C-alpha cells in the first residue's frame with residue numbers, strides 16, 4: 333500500500349512540475365511577488381527624497397489608492413497585517429479579559445492580535461464551501477453557550493464578555509458574510525474582517541471590508557500585493573480611523589515640537605519607503621487579478637483528469653464569488669489521506685514549495701486553555717487540503 337501511495341505522489345508531482353514548466357533547478361515558491369520597473373522607480377523616487385520613514389507623501393497616496401481598490405472611505409496603513417488586526421480589535425473596543433470569536437482555520441496572527449490586547453481567542457467552526465466561519469454552526473453554538481443582556485454578549489461558561497467575531501477570507505475567498513453580519517447584530521458582537529489574503533476579492537458586488545465594522549489587510553511579501561512588510565486598517569467611520577491613526581503614531585498629540593502622548597500608543601505606522609512600493613503595486617492590481625484568475629481556471633481544468641483517475645480535486649470557490657484566488661488548493665479524497673505528507677515531501681524535494689493548511693489554532697499549545705467549539709469540518713479541510721504554487725506569473729505558463 334505504502335509504495336502505491338508513494339507512486340501516486342511521485343507521478344502527481346512530476347506531472348505538476350512539467351505542467352508548470354519548471355526549469356532545471358528552478359524554485360517554485362508558494363506565492364512570489366511581481367516587482368518591475370514601476371516599483372523600482374517609485375522606491376528610487378522615495379529614496380531620492382530622503383523621506384524614507386515616518387513622514388512623506390507616499391503613505392497618504394498608498395492609502396488613497398487602497399481606498400479606491402477596496403471601495404472604503406477610511407484607510408490607515410500600518411507596519412504589518414498583525415498590527416492592523418490588533419488596532420482593528422482595539423477600535424471595536426476589545427479589552428483585556430474579553431473573548432474574541434475566530435475560526436480555528438486561520439493563520440496564528442489572527443489569534444495573536446487578540447492575545448496582544450489581553451483578550452482570549454475563542455475558536456469556531458468553518459464551512460467547506462467558501463472556507464469561512466460556518467454561520468449555522470456558529471448560531472447554534474451562540475444560542476446554547478451565550479447570553480445577551482443590554483446588548484452585551486456573555487459566555488455562560490466563562491462569564492467573560494464576548495466582544496467580537498473575526499472572520500477570515502481564506503486564500504482570498506470571501507465567506508458567508510451576510511449571514512455572519514446578521515448573527516453579529518443579533519448577539520451584540522462587533523464584526524472584524526481579517527482580509528489579509530483578500531485584496532481584490534469581491535462578493536455580491538462588494539469588496540472585502542464591506543461587511544465588517546473594521547477590516548485588516550496585509551502586504552507581506554507573499555500576499556497578492558506587497559510593501560515588503562505592511563498592513564492597513566479599513567473602516568467606514570472617520571472618527572474610528574482617526575483613533576487608529578493616533579494609536580499607530582505613539583498617540584502623539586499633534587504639535588509642531590512638543591512630545592505629548594495622551595494614551596498608550598504604538599509605533600505601528602507604515603514607513604514612507606514601504607508605501608512607495610505599495611503605490612506602484614496598487615497600479616498592478618488589475619493585471620495581477622487577471623493572471624490569478626487565469627491560473628485558477630487552468631488548475632481547475634488540469635485537475636479534471638486527476639479527479640477521474642484518483643479523486644484528487646481542485647478546490648473551487650462558488651462561481652458567485654469574485655475571488656482574487658490568492659492561494660490555490662487541492663483536496664485529497666478520504667481514501668488517500670495517507671498521501672498528504674508524501675505529496676508535500678516529494679514536491680518540496682523537487683523545489684516546488686507546496687504547503688499544508690495551517691495547523692488549526694485550537695490545536696496549538698499556546699491556545700490549550702482557550703475555549704473552542706468542536707471543529708470537525710475545519711479538521712477535515714486541514715487534513716485534505718494542500719496549497720499549490722500560486723504566483724501570478726504561473727497564469728501564463730499553465731493557461
Ligand SMILES: *Cc1c(COP(=O)(O)O)cnc(C)c1O
Pocket residue numbers: 412413414415438439441442500526528529550551552562563
Ligand atoms: C498574512 C496574514 C496575516 C498577518 O499579516 P502580516 O502582515 O504577516 O502580519 C493575518 N492573517 C492572515 C489570515 C494572514 O494570511
